[in-house]
Amino acid sequence: MQQVQKGDVVNVHYHGKLTDGTTFDSSEGREPLQFTAGSEQVIKGFDEAVMGMTAGDKKTVNIPVTEAYGPRNEDMIMEYPTTDFPADMKPEVGMELQMGDDSGNVFPVVIVEVNADTVMLDANHPLAGQDLIFDVELVSIG
Known part of the structure; x- marks a missing residue:
């Protein structure tokens, strides 16, 4: 099966939570999020999480502040x-x-x-200073 590589267009369902379990965003009930892997269209930790996944794969990733929206400034x-x-x-x-x-x-x-x-x-991003947790499902590549 094809694995996600830099430059692939991917479709992903996700559920984003804070470390206390509070949901801040989810694709539930919507079309999957589409982006080009490795193109910095999404936060670094999310981008890196999909690399190597194949269609149908699911995983939970912990994304530290430095790979999310950065520290509060x-x-x-x-x-x-x-x-x-x-x-x-x-x-x-x-x-x-x-x-x-x-x-x-x-x-x-x-x-x-x-x-x-x-x-x-x-003017800080609302999620600046937060570690994030994402449940990710790769729906498709391409």
Whole structure:
């Protein structure tokens, strides 16, 4: 049987959990995730997990922070004046927003603190700093 190699297009069902067992994502009830193996379209640990698998194979992989979304970076927590928000917007903790940088890149941020004059925004990936566990099933190659 054909084994996954770098450059193969693969279709994978998965169930992603935190180390405490909390599910953060799953392909259940959806089409399998499709990506090109070894092309950095998914996190490193997930990419490496499918290498060598054959269609129908299932496995559980533990992916450390360094092969997932990396450690939390305190430099990615930013303070913004409340006056920079639209007048009709009431910032609230947990609210997700889109921000842009000087190069035109857009990235998600989450409001983590609201003060009288400022709002703290966190641009870390929500899973940064977390070890992840994935149940993976290789549906097909190609």
